[in-house]
Amino acid sequence: MQKLIFILLFITASFSTKAVFAQAKNSKPNIVIVFTDDQGYQDVGVFGSPLISTPNLDNMAKNGIKFTDFYSASSVCSPSRAALLTGSYPNRVGVPEVLWPNLPGGLSNAETTIANMLKTQNYATACIGKWHLGDEQEYLPISQGFDMYYGIPFSNDMSVNPKSKISKNIVFREGMTLDSLREKKWRGSRVPLFEQDEVIEYPVNQSTITQRYTEQAIHFIKENKNERFFLYLAHSMPHVPLYASASFKGKSKRGLYGDAIEEIDWSVGEILRTLKEQGLDENTLVIFTSDNGPWTSRGEHGGSALPLRGHKNETFEGGFRVPMIAQWNGKIKPASVSDKVISTIDVLPTVAYLTGADLPEKKIDGKNIWPILSGKQNKKSPHKKEGFFYYKDFNLEAVRQGDWKLRIIEDDVALYNLKDDISEQHNLAATYPIKVKKLKKLMLDFDEELQQNKRNQQHLRSK
Structure with missing residues (x-):
């Protein structure tokens, strides 16, 4: 009887292990x-x-x-x-x-x-x-x-x-x-x-x-x-x-x-x-x-x-x-x-x-x-503080932080509030010079880090 119980327990444990494994695999x-x-x-x-x-x-x-x-x-x-x-x-x-x-x-x-x-x-x-x-x-x-x-x-x-x-x-x-x-x-x-x-x-x-x-x-x-x-x-x-x-x-x-x-x-x-x-x-x-x-x-x-x-x-x-x-x-x-x-x-x-x-x-x-x-309430964008960066070819041209976007191409500086101006029609750079300065520094600091740590540049090619 003890031997039979042992066998049944072993079989049950085996099936349980397989079930757990299958569940883990499917998770x-x-x-x-x-x-x-x-x-x-x-x-x-x-x-x-x-x-x-x-x-x-x-x-x-x-x-x-x-x-x-x-x-x-x-x-x-x-x-x-x-x-x-x-x-x-x-x-x-x-x-x-x-x-x-x-x-x-x-x-x-x-x-x-x-x-x-x-x-x-x-x-x-x-x-x-x-x-x-x-x-x-x-x-x-x-x-x-x-x-x-x-x-x-x-x-x-x-x-x-x-x-x-x-x-x-x-x-x-x-x-x-x-x-x-x-x-x-x-x-x-x-x-x-x-x-x-x-x-x-x-x-x-x-x-x-x-x-x-x-x-x-x-x-x-x-x-x-x-x-x-x-x-x-x-x-x-x-x-x-x-x-x-x-x-x-x-x-x-x-x-x-x-x-x-x-x-x-x-x-x-x-x-x-x-x-x-x-x-x-x-x-x-x-x-x-x-x-x-x-x-x-x-x-x-x-x-x-x-x-x-x-x-x-x-x-x-x-x-x-x-x-x-x-x-x-x-x-x-x-x-x-x-x-x-x-x-x-x-x-x-x-x-x-x-x-x-x-x-x-x-x-x-x-x-x-x-x-x-997954819809967690009040979860902020992971890029809200550090910013999201817009590169074109080799150059960093813009950054978005929260609702604000700064775009700089040579001497052309444009600041937009994307929440109020999704179509980027109103340049607010002259109105918010401190915001421009802050976002420009964010761009320069990030690009400096990237340039120091970029890799595989030997693989570049162009038409």
């Missing part, structure tokens, strides 16, 4: 980041778009939280992606400029990306879509912590690196051949599609690219539904040239730009539906945002940042402030809205907190924003 959330390209602040229904229909993103905001004062850390592509993935201002990690194909350099793989960090926690990791942090072998996603990569390695208006590794099953289109790919000739908007570190299609059919990214993302989620995973889905749209599949082309009231956004909205809906069907929606944090402001010089093919001033490649609000929505069923209060100043640099430390991962050993700039995401 760490899956992470999904959807990152669009050149989508303006206004170009989502819940952010005020009058013509673009985004029911899935609107519903995501209804089920989660919308941020009105969320910032990319750059107003152009490569630096903004470096910032998101490393939790650092792009100048700190050596990517202050846009990177171009067929030139050396990229984000150093000595940096710790979100993917690197989550691999230490046994996460499956996937990068699907636009990379734009170096297209040589040592800089591609699979060298930066990602298990798999499928996408266009830079902006969709660029060309191809003739030195790229070629799949033996490559599909050539539009009369291209291996010889023509190997030519050192610029062919704008004829870009390659990569799988892992090989070109599998050239030039890629961009009309189906959003659809194919989505299919790959869904496959990854289903394949890893019993594991923890990190999905970084970086859409190539709505960067020009614009494309939409047959199901969406010509359907939006906002023309081809609207078609591209509405297909992205469909993609978000498919991701969320898949998470729910697989029973993962209550253990997955989903973040949607854009890499920078709209390319308004492209006219109807560019987006809108209204009511903000400025656009891509500027340090006015329209270049840096972007739409952001986050959802985690059961963890984030539905229909929340926050005006706290937070940024893409805050994503990595927040993910570290939620997953139990160690922060990178090297200095980063982001802060854990989970208290804000």
Whole structure:
């Protein structure tokens, strides 16, 4: 009898241990980041778009939280992606400029990306879509912590690196051949599609690219539904040239730009539906945002940042402030809205907190924003005191601290109160000289520290 009781106790303890282990394993959330390209602040229904229909993103905001004062850390592509993935201002990690194909350099793989960090926690990791942090072998996603990569390695208006590794099953289109790919000739908007570190299609059919990214993302989620995973889905749209599949082309009231956004909205809906069907929606944090402001010089093919001033490649609000929505069923209060100043640099430390991962050993700039995401009352922005900084290329041009923003370009000094003047129309520098002096010192002190501690500058390149 004693032996039987011992066996039963052992079995019970064994099952209890397994249950506790499973619960602990599931307590760490899956992470999904959807990152669009050149989508303006206004170009989502819940952010005020009058013509673009985004029911899935609107519903995501209804089920989660919308941020009105969320910032990319750059107003152009490569630096903004470096910032998101490393939790650092792009100048700190050596990517202050846009990177171009067929030139050396990229984000150093000595940096710790979100993917690197989550691999230490046994996460499956996937990068699907636009990379734009170096297209040589040592800089591609699979060298930066990602298990798999499928996408266009830079902006969709660029060309191809003739030195790229070629799949033996490559599909050539539009009369291209291996010889023509190997030519050192610029062919704008004829870009390659990569799988892992090989070109599998050239030039890629961009009309189906959003659809194919989505299919790959869904496959990854289903394949890893019993594991923890990190999905970084970086859409190539709505960067020009614009494309939409047959199901969406010509359907939006906002023309081809609207078609591209509405297909992205469909993609978000498919991701969320898949998470729910697989029973993962209550253990997955989903973040949607854009890499920078709209390319308004492209006219109807560019987006809108209204009511903000400025656009891509500027340090006015329209270049840096972007739409952001986050959802985690059961963890984030539905229909929340926050005006706290937070940024893409805050994503990595927040993910570290939620997953139990160690922060990178090297200095980063982001802060854990989970208290804000989860709706803790009276929680201030982690950047309220120290400020949020706006770099353009190698130069620090602006800082925001609380409601105040100082922008200095050579002798042009402008001070704005963003709470009262979101469109940056009224320069108050002459009215508040002490505020100007204080914020200018904040800029100088921060830039001095960054210049002393920046790294990997040998990886810089320019067109």
